[in-house]
């Protein structure tokens with residue numbers, strides 16, 4: 001069963017980046033206060049939310065290296081002369097020690113079982129005095145996700161769905177709490193750690209919300225289990241439930257934790 005991001009790169013770039021990931025990426029860059037000529041590594045860059053956010057920094061002449069395990073996600077990211085793309089994974093970053101002024105990793109370490117090694121590796125490639133940023137979602141809930149989850153659970157079972165989440169995102173519970181991230185950074189020798197909060201509002205049509213949810217992890221799993229025809233039926237039921245209960249468009253808040261520190 002292929003639950004990786006490869007098959008969803010296009011929808012991720014078209015919907016998830018502008019609706020959900022761009023705002024925190026902008027907040028991360030504001031917290032980082034990068035120099036115009038900075039060399040930045042984006043670990044698990046996905047479809048390029050940080051690259052899009054960097055475009056709004058006036059006079060940026062530095063370089064952003066996007067690294068991701070998924071070639072398709074990197075292909076979906078916009079190309080530009082200041083961005084280079086590398087297929088790879090953390091831990092196991094294919095870069096020399098002390099290479100970057102900043103290393104960022106947004107919503108990625110929840111997927112990584114060997115998260116301690118991942119953090120040590122990110123600190124390794126950071127120059128002394130450089131900044132590391134790890135961002136993760138809060139465990140926030142909203143009525144729309146709840147209804148989507150309830151409908152999904154009614155088809156596939158609650159236990160099975162939560163098992164899939166813990167298999168694909170084995171470290172999610174750890175990184176939901178920014179104090180854990182802060183402790184892990186301390187253990188890796190990082191100093192001057194600060195925790196910031198990113199708050200954003202997602203406003204979208206019911207149709208885009210459901211499309212986006214349906215390609216996220218649980219949606220991909222349900223599709224793989226039900227097959228195309230039964231998935232269409234499931235999709236139709238979700239649309240019906242949403243239209244019965246909510247007005248279009250939908251609007252809800254999202255909270256992310258940005259943890260930043262400096263390599264001594």
Ligand SMILES: C[S@@+](CC[C@H](N)C(=O)[O-])C[C@H]1O[C@@H](n2cnc3c(N)ncnc32)[C@H](O)[C@@H]1O
Pocket residue numbers: 005017021025043044045046047048049050067068069070073088089090091105106107108111112
């Ligand atoms: C939720 S997406 C976040 C993408 C991007 N950082 C953003 O903010 O939009 C997680 C990304 O991490 C990548 N990923 C997962 N495990 C990884 C690993 N061990 N090394 C590198 N990338 C990884 C996935 O392929 C996916 O593109």
